[in-house]
Amino acid sequence: MPLATLWLQKLRLDVGWLPTDPSDNLTSFAGRTPMQIALEARNLVKQYPGVVAVNDVSFTVAEGVCFGLLGPNGAGKTTTVEIIEGVTPATSGEVYYFGEVAGRRFREEAGIQFQDTALQDYLTVRETLEMFQRLYDRQADLDRIIADCSLGDLLDRDNRKLSGGQRQRLFLAVALVNEPRLVFLDEPTTGLDPQARRNFWTLVQRIQANGTTIILTTHYMDEAHVLCDEIAIMDTGKIITSGPPDELLRNRYDGLVIELPLEDLAGNLDGIEHAVYENQGIVEIMSTDVSKSLEVLAPRVANLNRIKIRQPNLEDLFLDLTGHSLRS
Numbered sequence: 001m002p003l004a005t006l007w008l009q010k011l012r013l014d015v016g017w018l019p020t021d022p023s024d025n026l027t028s029f030a031g032r033t034p035m036q037i038a039l040e041a042r043n044l045v046k047q048y049p050g051v052v053a054v055n056d057v058s059f060t061v062a063e064g065v066c067f068g069l070l071g072p073n074g075a076g077k078t079t080t081v082e083i084i085e086g087v088t089p090a091t092s093g094e095v096y097y098f099g100e101v102a103g104r105r106f107r108e109e110a111g112i113q114f115q116d117t118a119l120q121d122y123l124t125v126r127e128t129l130e131m132f133q134r135l136y137d138r139q140a141d142l143d144r145i146i147a148d149c150s151l152g153d154l155l156d157r158d159n160r161k162l163s164g165g166q167r168q169r170l171f172l173a174v175a176l177v178n179e180p181r182l183v184f185l186d187e188p189t190t191g192l193d194p195q196a197r198r199n200f201w202t203l204v205q206r207i208q209a210n211g212t213t214i215i216l217t218t219h220y221m222d223e224a225h226v227l228c229d230e231i232a233i234m235d236t237g238k239i240i241t242s243g244p245p246d247e248l249l250r251n252r253y254d255g256l257v258i259e260l261p262l263e264d265l266a267g268n269l270d271g272i273e274h275a276v277y278e279n280q281g282i283v284e285i286m287s288t289d290v291s292k293s294l295e296v297l298a299p300r301v302a303n304l305n306r307i308k309i310r311q312p313n314l315e316d317l318f319l320d321l322t323g324h325s326l327r328s
Contacts, residue, residue: 036062036063036098036099037060037061037062037063037096037098037099038061038062038063038064038065038097038098038181038182038213039060039061039084039095039096039097039182039213039215040058040059040060040061040095040096041057041058041059041060041080041083041084041093041095042058042093042094042095042096043056043057043058043092043093043094044056044057044058044080044083044084044090044092044093044095045057045090045091045092045093046076046079046080046083046088046090046091046237047091052237053076053079053237054076054079054080054083054090054237055076055236055237055238056093056238057076057080057093057234057237057238057239058239059232059239059242061213061215061230062213063181063211063213064208064211064212064213065213065214065229065230066204066208066213066214066216066227066228066229066230067213067214067215067216067228067229067230067231067232068216068217068218068224068227068228068230068231068232069081069215069216069217069218069231069232069234070217070218070219070221070224070231070232070233070234070314070318071219071233071234071235071318072219072235073219075234075235075236075237076234076236076237076238077217077234078115078186078187078217080234081184081186081215081217083095084102084184084215085110085112085184086102086106086107097109097110097182106182108136108137108138108178109138109178109180109181109182110180110181110182110183110184111175111176111177111178111180111182111183111184112175112183112184112186113168113171113172113174113175113183113184113185113186113188114171114186115186115187115188115190117171117174119159119167119170120159121158121159121160122158122159122160123158123159124155124156124157124158124159125151125154125155125156125157125159125162125170126155126156128159128170128174129142129145129146129170129173129174129177130142132174132177133177133178135178136177136178138178138179139177139178139179140176140177140178140179142177145173145176145177146173148173148176148203148206148207148210149169149170149172149173149176149203150169150199150203151169151170151173154166154170163196164191164192164193164196165192165193165196165199165200168188168189168192168196168200169200169203171188172185172188172200172203172204172207176207180212181212181213182212182213182214182215183207183212183213183214183215184214184215185204185214185215185216185217186217187217187218187219188200188204188216188218189201189218189220189223197220197223201223201226201227204216204227205227208227214227216228221313221314221315221318222313224245224314225245225313225314228245229244230242230243230244231243231244231245231248231314233314233317233318233321235318235321235322240321240322241317241321245314248314248317249311249312249313249314249317252312252317252320253286253312253316254288255286255287255288255289255290255312256287256290256309256310256311256312257284257285257286257287257309257310257311257312257316258284258285258287258290258293258294258297258307258308258309259282259283259284259285259307259308259309259310260282260283260297260301260306260307260308261281261282261283261303261306262278262281262282262283263281264301264302264303264306265283265300265301265302266300266301266302268300269283269285269297269300277319279319284316284319285297286312286316286320290309294307
């Protein structure tokens with residue numbers, strides 16, 4: 001993780017400071033390295049007949065940070081990102097890029113990895129990268145991108161013969177051909193197997209280590225926790241909470257989660273003093289006194305061997321805030 005990103009997190013935790021004025025280029029603070037606001041979404045609204053998909057969404061993203069927009073399908077995160085990218089016009093609101101209304105400079109310096117991108121048949125991986133790079137005046141070193149995205153062994157392979165994980169690596173490389181200062185990754189690991197997802201996370205961390213700012217949309221909470229310095233959780237078109245993931249969890253919880261299959265319950269949970277949720281066949285109990293909760297549970301559980309105790313995570317936070325699961 002870049003030193004500047006670590007400093008930003010510490011600064012937020014220590015003094016709660018983060019400029020929100022897009023014209024403030026963060027010239028200095030207590031002798032620290034200057035930082036800039038790379039992106040600001042200000043009061044974004046997207047309204048369709050009968051539905052408000054994005055409802056007054058605002059946030060800022062500092063340069064060099066990986067910022068995650070999280071939420072279930074239909075939360076409005078993809079529409080929000082498409083407004084920022086310029087793909088979808090906003091009903092109202094503004095987008096600022098390094099202190100100015102996003103325009104030509106933003107389009108030249110931003111990279112986008114969509115959820116799915118159509119690749120030209122009968123082209124090789126190298127030909128595809130060269131074709132997309134010629135669309136920009138600003139061009140990156142292709143050999144470096146090929147190395148960063150682990151495409152060296154695939155350069156002569158036809159696009160049609162790439163696996164899911166290989167295609168996602170190529171899509172990421174395409175998003176980097178213009179040497180972007182800011183990259184959008186829209187649910188980039190959807191449909192990938194666990195190993196391919198983790199390999200992709202490594203690539204994203206490598207790109208951020210080069211100083212690139214990343215906007216990530218995902219409904220995988222483990223992915224967000226690993227990659228994101230800051231997150232905003234969306235539901236029904238609104239941001240319902242935001243901040244560094246660990247800080248949000250620390251501020252919300254001071255206990256542990258007890259998990260057990262619903263089918264193992266041999267009685268009701270009357271007398272359990274803590275929050276209880278049923279989530280896709282799993283009972284989750286937020287407990288600040290695990291010993292006491294287990295004592296109450298023991299005579300009401302048919303199989304104690306399947307009880308799990310773990311730390312709260314981002315999905316617990318979302319369930320706690322909204323009452324429904326991020327997996328929906």
